[in-house]
Amino acid sequence: MKFNFTYLLLFGFVFFSACEKDDEDNGYVNRPTPAPLEIPQIFSDNILDPVIPIDNPQTVEGIALGKKLFFDPLLSSNNTQSCAHCHLPQNAFSDIPRFSIGVDGVPGNRNSMPLFNLAWNYDENFFWDGRVFSLEHQALEPVINPVEMHNTWEVVIQRLQQHPEYPNMFTSAFGNGPITKEKATKAIAQFERTLISANSKFDRYLLGLTNLTPEEENGLNVFMDEERGDCFHCHGNPNNPLWTDNAFHNNGLDATFSDLGLGEVTGDPADNGKFRSPSLRNLAFTAPYMHDGRFFTLDDVINHYSEGLQDSPTIDPLMKKVNEGGVQLSDQDKADLKAFLLSLSDPSFINNPDFQNQ
Amino acid sequence: MKKILALLSFVLLFIACSEDKDDNILPGPTNANISFTFSHDWDGTTINSTNLQTEIVTNEHGEKMSMARIRYLISRLELVNENGDAYLFDGYKFTDLQDESTYNFTPVNNNIPTGNYSLKFIWGFNETDNIDGAYLDLNSASWNWPAMLGGGYHFLQFDGQYNVDTTAPSPFNFHNGTARVSDGVFEQNFAEINLSTPITITNNATIEVKMNFAEFFKNPNTWDLNVLDTPLMPNYDAQKMMQENVVSVFSIGNITQ
Numbered sequence: 001m002k003f004n005f006t007y008l009l010l011f012g013f014v015f016f017s018a019c020e021k022d023d024e025d026n027g028y029v030n031r032p033t034p035a036p037l038e039i040p041q042i043f044s045d046n047i048l049d050p051v052i053p054i055d056n057p058q059t060v061e062g063i064a065l066g067k068k069l070f071f072d073p074l075l076s077s078n079n080t081q082s083c084a085h086c087h088l089p090q091n092a093f094s095d096i097p098r099f100s101i102g103v104d105g106v107p108g109n110r111n112s113m114p115l116f117n118l119a120w121n122y123d124e125n126f127f128w129d130g131r132v133f134s135l136e137h138q139a140l141e142p143v144i145n146p147v148e149m150h151n152t153w154e155v156v157i158q159r160l161q162q163h164p165e166y167p168n169m170f171t172s173a174f175g176n177g178p179i180t181k182e183k184a185t186k187a188i189a190q191f192e193r194t195l196i197s198a199n200s201k202f203d204r205y206l207l208g209l210t211n212l213t214p215e216e217e218n219g220l221n222v223f224m225d226e227e228r229g230d231c232f233h234c235h236g237n238p239n240n241p242l243w244t245d246n247a248f249h250n251n252g253l254d255a256t257f258s259d260l261g262l263g264e265v266t267g268d269p270a271d272n273g274k275f276r277s278p279s280l281r282n283l284a285f286t287a288p289y290m291h292d293g294r295f296f297t298l299d300d301v302i303n304h305y306s307e308g309l310q311d312s313p314t315i316d317p318l319m320k321k322v323n324e325g326g327v328q329l330s331d332q333d334k335a336d337l338k339a340f341l342l343s344l345s346d347p348s349f350i351n352n353p354d355f356q357n358q
Numbered sequence: 359m360k361k362i363l364a365l366l367s368f369v370l371l372f373i374a375c376s377e378d379k380d381d382n383i384l385p386g387p388t389n390a391n392i393s394f395t396f397s398h399d400w401d402g403t404t405i406n407s408t409n410l411q412t413e414i415v416t417n418e419h420g421e422k423m424s425m426a427r428i429r430y431l432i433s434r435l436e437l438v439n440e441n442g443d444a445y446l447f448d449g450y451k452f453t454d455l456q457d458e459s460t461y462n463f464t465p466v467n468n469n470i471p472t473g474n475y476s477l478k479f480i481w482g483f484n485e486t487d488n489i490d491g492a493y494l495d496l497n498s499a500s501w502n503w504p505a506m507l508g509g510g511y512h513f514l515q516f517d518g519q520y521n522v523d524t525t526a527p528s529p530f531n532f533h534n535g536t537a538r539v540s541d542g543v544f545e546q547n548f549a550e551i552n553l554s555t556p557i558t559i560t561n562n563a564t565i566e567v568k569m570n571f572a573e574f575f576k577n578p579n580t581w582d583l584n585v586l587d588t589p590l591m592p593n594y595d596a597q598k599m600m601q602e603n604v605v606s607v608f609s610i611g612n613i614t615q
Contacts, residue, residue: 046491047498122498224504226531226589232504233515239491239502270411317426317517317529320588 050119066191219340482513508544566611
């Protein structure tokens with residue numbers, strides 16, 4: 001189901017003005033200030049509006065609360081680890097180790113995912129294997145995950161209630177009434193939805209503000225050419241500047257699977273070894289790559305697609321010439337493809353002052 | 359003055375009542391709302407989201423094949439009655455076999471007179487509609503056809519493996535869209551589908567359109583995947599053979615009213 005954000009907004013206005021007199025009922029002292037997402041032109045020109053749940057509109061107070069929670073180690077059992085521990089602004093909200101280390105020093109089995117343009121994940125299936133629907137639900141998980149923050153929400157709520165600032169911030173964002181995990185995760189989701197990246201060199205090229213180098217241009221052609229890279233069937237194209245289809249594929253990493261990915265979630269063997277295509281934005285900041293961080297450089301990734309493919313029953317048919325290991329790109333095409341991929345990175349995103357812990 | 363007013367109101371009345379070619383909205387007992395439902399099979403074996411990825415089928419040339427993904431686009435559905443009056447439904451229909459909610463199509467503009475019709479539509483987009491990047495929902499589905507091949511949109515994406523009964527199955531990517539004649543020279547590649555089966559509309563109705571995927575590999579060109587598997591998008595001859603083969607893929611099923 002796609003829905004139209006403008007209608008939603010309109011509906012929201014009507015709804016809000018219709019309810020204006022019921023302040024006390026809703027428990028608000030001062031109503032939170034609406035802060036609708038500013039949709040970049042490169043998105044509004046090309047793709048559908050972002051998904052904002054009807055019961056969690058963006059507000060100034062909600063976003064501020066969500067940001068504070070995101071950077072607060074209070075969420076973890078021993079007060080040492082915040083979400084930002086594994087989702088660092090300078091890594092496009094991913095992290096550096098292959099497997100992130102949780103509060104107990106135990107590593108997980110997946111590479112941390114970068115966080116940007118999350119409101120444009122239309123199907124709202126989050127994580128590498130899509131096991132959680134919606135950002136609000138996703139945020140419940142790291143807090144209680146034993147290899148991440150290893151806490152309980154009861155403890156988190158207690159700490160928040162006893163905190164000098166949080167109770168007021170929750171009231172401003174969500175009205176009177178107790179602090180709940182639902183309110184906390186709504187706020188975190190609001191903050192996460194503001195993490196928008198749409199100002200790469202390639203974005204500016206599409207807007208007519210800059211030119212590509214001949215190498216980047218050939219790299220784009222490799223990316224779009226079914227006879228060479230053929231990356232665009234899964235990773236977007238100039239008319240889909242998300243640079244992902246947010247769908248699940250087996251891109252030929254392994255012949256047998258230690259991590260079943262989507263198959264673990266659906267129980268369907270036809271889904272074994274499938275993971276969600278990541279966006280190719282901000283690769284300059286998000287190494288290592290793949291769900292298990294097995295590749296440390298983009299050259300490794302490109303070599304994988306060119307000659308390192310592993311066959312398996314669920315491999316995506318878009319992985320061509322798998323019997324020969326891949327499409328065997330020339331050295332020139334590999335170098336140019338890499339140059340193009342790097343033009344999708346957006347330094348203004350990792351340096352955005354709104355996204356830093358301050 | 360009176361004359362002018364009378365004339366003016368007459369003109370206004372006339373404008374207000376002139377029939378919009380697209381709308382055809384004249385509600386009344388003699389009119390009906392139409393919706394469409396698409397069903398898919400391989401020579402009689404139903405294919406839907408449950409068995410798409412598990413069904414093994416045999417194509418006309420004899421290869422056993424499996425299917426991973428089928429998505430397709432049709433546009434300009436039109437019902438034409440015995441007098442030749444055409445009722446064109448706005449919009450286009452993008453179907454993803456994995457998502458059964460996309461099997462149905464309820465046009466926004468609707469309400470046609472009861473009577474006898476036949477159905478026609480465009481496979482893909484015609485030249486007027488096949489504008490690069492113009493449709494945000496299709497862009498969001500990464501349905502675009504590369505600019506180097508003429509741009510616009512895919513008409514079909516059919517991915518799978520063939521020779522799956524051997525030790526060396528191979529992938530195929532049966533993708534259809536604009537045909538590239540040579541560098542920078544492109545040829546439209548849509549097909550006009552005319553289904554002559556009479557459709558009698560007596561009431562609000564759902565028209566079933568059936569799609570037999572086996573026909574893509576059958577008629578008039580018997581497709582040999584061993585020769586033509588991938589890449590097919592830049593292959594002019596393959597694109598033209600697909601355009602020929604799609605014509606027999608569709609037929610009219612049940613009319614429910």
